[in-house]
Amino acid sequence: xxxxxxxxxxxxxxxxxxxxxxxxxISFDVGPGELVxxxxxxxxxxxxxxxxxxxxxxxxxxxxxxxxxxxxGARAIGWAPQEPALYSKLTVExxxxxxxxxxxxxxxxxxxxxxxxxxxxxERANERVDRLSGGNRQRVNVALGLIADPRMLALxxxxxxxxxxxxxxxxxxxGELAGRRTSVLFSTHHLGEVSRYATRAIVLADGELxxxxxxxxxxxxxxxxxxxxxxxxxxxxADRGH
Amino acid sequence: MRWLxxxxxxxxxxxxxxxxxLVIYPVAIALLIGLxxxxxxxxxxxxxxxxxxxxxxxxxxxxRVEVSEYAAQLFSQIQPVPVASRAQAVAKVKxxxxxxxxxxxxxxxxxxxxxxxxxxxxxIYDGDALEQSLVHSTLNSALAQANLGFSEQIQQAAxxxxxxxxxxxxxxxxxxxxxxIGLSQIPAGLNRIIARLPPGADRAELERISxxxxxxxxxxxxxxxxxxxxxxxxxxxxxxxxxxxxxxxxFAVVVAVTVSLMFIxxxxxxxxxxxxxxxxxxxxxxxxxxxxxxxxxxxxLLSAGCAFVVAFAMLAGISAFVALDWSRVGQWIxxxxxxxxxxxALGVAIGALAREVRAASLLAFLxxxxxxxxxxxxxxxxxxxxxxxxxxxxxxxxxKAALQALDAAVNGASPSIGSPLIHLAAxxxxxxxxxxxxxxxxx
Numbered sequence: 172x173x174x175x176x177x178x179x180x181x182x183x184x185x186x187x188x189x190x191x192x193x194x195x196x197i198s199f200d201v202g203p204g205e206l207v208x209x210x211x212x213x214x215x216x217x218x219x220x221x222x223x224x225x226x227x228x229x230x231x232x233x234x235x236x237x238x239x240x241x242x243x244g245a246r247a248i249g250w251a252p253q254e255p256a257l258y259s260k261l262t263v264e265x266x267x268x269x270x271x272x273x274x275x276x277x278x279x280x281x282x283x284x285x286x287x288x289x290x291x292x293x294e295r296a297n298e299r300v301d302r303l304s305g306g307n308r309q310r311v312n313v314a315l316g317l318i319a320d321p322r323m324l325a326l327x328x329x330x331x332x333x334x335x336x337x338x339x340x341x342x343x344x345x346g347e348l349a350g351r352r353t354s355v356l357f358s359t360h361h362l363g364e365v366s367r368y369a370t371r372a373i374v375l376a377d378g379e380l381x382x383x384x385x386x387x388x389x390x391x392x393x394x395x396x397x398x399x400x401x402x403x404x405x406x407x408x409a410d411r412g413h
Numbered sequence: 414m415r416w417l418x419x420x421x422x423x424x425x426x427x428x429x430x431x432x433x434x435l436v437i438y439p440v441a442i443a444l445l446i447g448l449x450x451x452x453x454x455x456x457x458x459x460x461x462x463x464x465x466x467x468x469x470x471x472x473x474x475x476x477r478v479e480v481s482e483y484a485a486q487l488f489s490q491i492q493p494v495p496v497a498s499r500a501q502a503v504a505k506v507k508x509x510x511x512x513x514x515x516x517x518x519x520x521x522x523x524x525x526x527x528x529x530x531x532x533x534x535x536x537i538y539d540g541d542a543l544e545q546s547l548v549h550s551t552l553n554s555a556l557a558q559a560n561l562g563f564s565e566q567i568q569q570a571a572x573x574x575x576x577x578x579x580x581x582x583x584x585x586x587x588x589x590x591x592x593x594i595g596l597s598q599i600p601a602g603l604n605r606i607i608a609r610l611p612p613g614a615d616r617a618e619l620e621r622i623s624x625x626x627x628x629x630x631x632x633x634x635x636x637x638x639x640x641x642x643x644x645x646x647x648x649x650x651x652x653x654x655x656x657x658x659x660x661x662x663x664f665a666v667v668v669a670v671t672v673s674l675m676f677i678x679x680x681x682x683x684x685x686x687x688x689x690x691x692x693x694x695x696x697x698x699x700x701x702x703x704x705x706x707x708x709x710x711x712x713x714l715l716s717a718g719c720a721f722v723v724a725f726a727m728l729a730g731i732s733a734f735v736a737l738d739w740s741r742v743g744q745w746i747x748x749x750x751x752x753x754x755x756x757x758a759l760g761v762a763i764g765a766l767a768r769e770v771r772a773a774s775l776l777a778f779l780x781x782x783x784x785x786x787x788x789x790x791x792x793x794x795x796x797x798x799x800x801x802x803x804x805x806x807x808x809x810x811x812x813k814a815a816l817q818a819l820d821a822a823v824n825g826a827s828p829s830i831g832s833p834l835i836h837l838a839a840x841x842x843x844x845x846x847x848x849x850x851x852x853x854x855x856x
Contacts, residue, residue, distance in 0.1 A: 225700055255693065
């Protein structure tokens with residue numbers, strides 16, 4: 172994997188809101204098929220980082236080099252924001268059709284049907300989004316992020332509104348994606364999911380990148396008292412004054 | 414942009430209640446405003462206690478004026494409800510059956526004829542400050558009109574008496590002297606007699622009388638003219654500075670249509686933009702799928718288009734009842750289109766700044782309604798400072814300019830349509846720029 176060029180390369184990005192620095196000199200790479208977790212306390216800058224990668228915001232400094240340089244515009248990185256970004260009066264299929272056309276997908280119909288099958292939403296295709304459960308809305312949200320078949324998907328707390336069964340299905344789906352060499356970068360507060368599904372973890376606190384490595388390495392850094400990733404994560408942050 | 418437009422139309426078609434409210438509510442409001450402006454207020458119901466004996470007259474010289482003539486003048490301004498006594502009138506006022514009561518006293522004719530003491534009418538009224546104000550203004554106006562009409566009759570009778578004095582003739586009084594000589598005829602008759610008299614004291618005396626008669630006749634003629642002037646000392650001559658006179662009902666049509674145009678365009682545009690943010694779709698859209706400018710243009714044009722269709726349909730429908738000049742339809746379309754787009758720009762600015770659909774709708778509503786009323790406040794009806802403030806507010810929002818454009822288009826009113834259209838175009842750019850600033854953040 173090390174020999175393959177990264178799908179995404181983040182170089183020294185900063186984000187300032189007036190005097191406040193939301194992100195400070197963040198740099199990392201993401202390789203093909205990696206499942207990278209971005210963790211950190213509230214206000215660490217996770218959502219800001221993901222929205223910059225997704226192209227919703229521009230960094231104040233630094234560069235994001237990745238699939239965006241190969242494919243035009245929004246098709247480069249798929250994005251699923253924390254709150255499902257869907258038109259509630261449209262059906263699942265209509266939402267997918269709309270964004271397939273806006274993303275200028277070559278075969279919108281084919282892409283929509285393929286996405287409905289992959290996400291297990293075929294039976295719900297004609298249901299209006301405002302009548303779906305929270306789990307299914309999140310699945311449509313993820314499906315919209317994938318409609319243009321991006322090489323990388325950025326997900327902001329994708330499992331936060333899901334019950335355990337829905338969460339398991341989501342991770343199964345994301346695992347399949349990674350298996351097809353689609354890189355997945357996700358933010359989360361569920362450290363159990365990080366240890367179970369992520370191949371890498373990035374720890375942010377106060378806009379600073381404090382750790383970038385395998386979840387097992389983070390457990391090791393947590394010291395002898397850390398029983399699991401959550402314990403190690405808390406100890407790690409405390410050691411660094413957070 | 415067409416996919417976004419198709420999406421918005423689909424969402425609109427699935428929000429039937431919203432569409433119904435957006436169309437029915439402004440049209441209803443507009444029609445109410447139109448009716449309020451175009452219809453003169455109905456005559457107030459006033460109880461009348463006429464205590465004068467039937468056929469009572471007022472003596473003016475040799476002429477008699479019927480008291481009932483005065484009552485008739487008064488009744489033309491109100492809806493009279495005859496009652497038998499003052500007590501009944503008081504009861505009706507207390508019960509709210511009538512706005513007020515007027516008691517015409519038994520001695521009114523005697524007092525008017527005496528020329529010594531003025532006659533009095535008693536006005537009985539009740540109610541809150543608003544009703545009291547209405548009674549005051551309505552009855553004062555009615556009584557002023559009646560007094561004017563009555564004084565004209567008295568002046569006419571007085572003028573006839575003077576004419577008889579000047580020209581002579583029959584007094585028309587049973588048993589009175591016939592074929593009386595008039596004052597104006599005396600000098601000529603006297604001069605003929607004087608010419609036949611030798612110079613002396615008698616002739617000098619007659620010459621003095623002749624001179625006096627001539628002087629008297631000339632001054633009585635002047636008095637007669639003065640009387641007609643005094644009865645209505647100031648007459649109104651109206652000069653319209655520019656444009657042609659706009660009938661109130663066609664102006665009401667213009668107001669009603671402009672109000673509908675405003676509500677539909679502003680509310681739809683504000684709601685449409687705010688909905689993109691509320692559904693979190695804005696973040697998805699602006700990451701390269703569609704620019705913020707195109708998104709705003711799409712929302713503005715969609716709302717303007719809907720408002721235009723409803724407003725034009727209103728104009729066409731109203732033309733079945735009110736005579737509108739269809740040869741000016743090109744100007745109607747221009748005025749409606751520019752107005753709808755300017756209101757759409759205001760709407761997208763509100764939607765971009767308010768961020769939530771409910772807040773945007775509320776803000777759009779709270780802003781639109783007072784603006785419409787402010788623009789309708791007649792210049793000069795309020796203090797100069799307030800008037801300047803109203804003018805300034807009306808200038809920076811599209812309602813007044815849209816109203817002027819449509820009034821010019823429909824009624825040929827002044828100012829001509831050109832300057833309001835330029836004004837609307839400038840406001841469209843201003844609010845478009847404001848909307849772009851409001852949409853800077855996508856979350």
